[in-house]
Amino acid sequence: MAHDHDHSHHHLHHAGHDSQRRLAWAILLTGGFMVAEVVGGILSGSLALLADAGHMLTDTAALGLAWFAAWISRRPADQKRSYGYHRVQTLAAFVNGLTLIAIVVWIAIEAIRRFLSPVAVMGLPMLTIAMLGLLVNLVVFAILHGGDRDNLNIRGAALHVLGDLLGSVAAIIAALVILTTGWTPIDPLLSLLVAALILRSAWKLTRESGHILLEGTPDGLDAATLRCEIPEQLEAVCNVHHVHVWSLTPGRHLVSLHAAIDEDEDRQAALLAIRNLLAERYGLDHATIQLESRHQCADEPEPEPDEGHRG
Template sequence: MAHDHSHHGGHDSQRRLFWAILLTGGFMVAEVVGGILSGSLALLADAGHMLTDTAALALAWFAARISRRPADERRSFGYHRVQILAAFVNGLTLIAIVAWILFEAIRRLISPVEVTGSTMLVIAGLGLVVNVVVFAILHFGDRENLNIRGAALHVLGDLLGSVAAIVAALVILATDWMPIDPLLSVLVALLILRSAWKLTRESGHILLEGAPEGVDPSTLRREIPEQLEAVCNVHHVHIWSLTPGRHLVSLHAAIDEGEDRQATLVAIRSLLGERYGLYHATIQLESRHECADAPVSDEAHDEASDRS
């Protein structure tokens, strides 16, 4: 039976990312011009940060576009995993940016850099407005889409950076105390790092085909025979996610001789969908002694593999 893996939110995600690219890229150009006219190294450095964000948004947009391609003979699940790959790359990029910010902050604490507070305040204020608009565009999109979340985290980093720059500019104008700039940058970097690590961990878990949160294979092995009298035991259980919210499962179920195989299959599918939210299931039915390689549990199978 053919399965439709299309994502109805793909058009909306792609549109939101497109507008985010236009706004972020457009302000990046304005920031470069402002940095050159004012001679502000801080603004030029922030423009470089926004360049990486524009590239990250472009990657997310490209992934959203590619993921809408229909499934074919070579890729029966379609291209949805491209979004997860983009989210993983964006997460790693954010961690690299955090490392650079921390390094630059330490360097500036050791050797303070002169910053023009007034110019910094104006550009940072404009940047805050642009970043708030872009973040709102992405935040109210598909919140289960890791690709959108990764792009939003990049913009959130810029937004927090703009707030920090405004505070730093006000402090510099009032007190001429330059270390406030790198100190606030460290605070922003640590806030970004927490979210970046979570994004990288979640997308990496999906790429490694780990079991989705809240669904435990051992629970299925125990509860399916408890709920369905026709089922003797369940083994070879594998649960993974195509994308967040799109979970898949395959399993073997042993039943007694004489049981209605079709009715049991329907009952297992209904239980998986209604109780665990697993609507895409591949189920192999066997008689109690039919599967020669079936251990009582997957743990026993793993122990046997370790001994060999």
């Protein structure tokens, strides 16, 4: 058995440090404005503002979790965690996705209550605070959006802030409608609209991070395709089986497989050829390859998908 590891330590260290710095700024700005929005929501009676403040409260905690994940993911691998701590970022993204879904449920319940029992809303304070909130959210979103696009942790944090941004826009529109027409149901109505938009992104984030945590096959890669194409591309290989492909984090895919070659083939050359093909054609730089003789795998049945991940 042989291993091919290309961790790109320098790039990962730089990306991790940048993510941590961006998240720290996001925490500072979001947590700081949250207090003002809570006070403004209570004084004005606006659900849109309180919903946005609730977002910012959970966002501050979510950003803190994301910051912790970015920090701990930079720790090197050790005896207990041979892959290091990179998967913590995916776990944090999964938790953030679930938190967003919980927020959507809370907003929906509160909006229904407001429809059944309308309350007076002060339009001017609501408008002022919502505009300030929009400015803060735009700055925070720009900070996070400029980070690593493949980092689910950063994407999860950005989705929280995007929810706040949409909430601020909804609060501004609701405040303008209330100031011009006095129609207060616009406040919970727009809150429901924002909740629906957040739910879509939250579900996508939760599903994608959950797929990685379950070590699902990455998009664009297929074990059956590898089993067929590697023997077709390499004459030295007569059979490929026990193929499993999964992700450590988005963009960091791993593969393990058994490859059968003829007895008279150069094993080292065959191993190198398989590594190069996996890296150049499929972008799989981290491969665990076990070489076998042709007679060891003759007519060996491929395990069913539920028999285990790595065969």
